[in-house]
Amino acid sequence: MDRRFLTVLGVSLLFALVVSSLFYQMTARAGGAKKTDQGELKDLVVAAKPLSIGITVKPADVKVTKVTAEQFPKNGFAKVEEVIDRPVISNILLDEPLLEGRLAARGSGLGIAPIIPVGMRAVTVRVNDVVGVAGFVMPGMRVDVLVTGHPPGHEGTITTTVLQNILVLTAGTTIQPDARGQAISAPNVTLLVTPDQAEVITLATNEGRIQLVLRNGSDQSIEKTSGRQVAELYGGVVRKQQAAAPAPRPRPKPVVVAQAAPPPPPPPAPPVDQIIVIRGDKKTVETVSNVKNP
Numbered sequence: 001m002d003r004r005f006l007t008v009l010g011v012s013l014l015f016a017l018v019v020s021s022l023f024y025q026m027t028a029r030a031g032g033a034k035k036t037d038q039g040e041l042k043d044l045v046v047a048a049k050p051l052s053i054g055i056t057v058k059p060a061d062v063k064v065t066k067v068t069a070e071q072f073p074k075n076g077f078a079k080v081e082e083v084i085d086r087p088v089i090s091n092i093l094l095d096e097p098l099l100e101g102r103l104a105a106r107g108s109g110l111g112i113a114p115i116i117p118v119g120m121r122a123v124t125v126r127v128n129d130v131v132g133v134a135g136f137v138m139p140g141m142r143v144d145v146l147v148t149g150h151p152p153g154h155e156g157t158i159t160t161t162v163l164q165n166i167l168v169l170t171a172g173t174t175i176q177p178d179a180r181g182q183a184i185s186a187p188n189v190t191l192l193v194t195p196d197q198a199e200v201i202t203l204a205t206n207e208g209r210i211q212l213v214l215r216n217g218s219d220q221s222i223e224k225t226s227g228r229q230v231a232e233l234y235g236g237v238v239r240k241q242q243a244a245a246p247a248p249r250p251r252p253k254p255v256v257v258a259q260a261a262p263p264p265p266p267p268p269a270p271p272v273d274q275i276i277v278i279r280g281d282k283k284t285v286e287t288v289s290n291v292k293n294p
Helices: 003-039 195-207 235-244
Strands: 042-047 062-067 121-126 142-149 158-177 183-193 209-215 272-279 282-289
Touching: 121 195, 142 183, 142 195, 158 195, 183 195, 195 209
Parallel strands: none
Antiparallel strands: 042 062, 121 183, 142 158, 142 209, 158 183, 272 282
């Protein structure tokens, strides 16, 4: 057999052995790394469906998935029992891990009670589509509260801003019976306020009509407003009429006429002389004037 052929064959076999050895070592390393990673996997509790604010976590709301130690979030949960019956205080998306900061303590309350900060109050006001800004009020937005009514001792209607930069906790619709017992849609908005603001908005709801005004969430300024009256809506017409009307003429001052002095009394009549005339048994008295004829 040709030596050249044997030499080429031997070199080929040697090269094949080297390649096979390298491939085996790489495969063994990959398998070992995979086993190492699988050995460090941890359980993580995630949401099995979107969880909204106010609901209480139930077993059907969560599931357990496997993640590496590096992927395990801070303040996450490894056991389902740690999150059951705890209220949600921040919206959680599907497959998003449940964290300690997203849940309230067990037994802290139901609904929106756990998300009310200490010292604050939640006030729900009934609105309509117009008052509720045509349905655009959503949780997390900021609004101003206006009230329109008739102040005591004041003529006309006044609109003024009573609250500013108020946080909306919830906004939705409830079904309430009307006077005939039929179900009607009753939109309502829950606002986060201080105790003093709760008194203001309750009084405004009972004594007047309220209106919610949307504002930019980054606008934290508080504006000073003086309120508006109905007469101010027609201010231009009133001013025009006043300009066209002639100025009133000044009233003449009364003239005081001096009274003339009373005339002197007439002089007394001249004295008269009386003469007694006796004629028989008759006695008469006759007067004789002293006025001399000219």
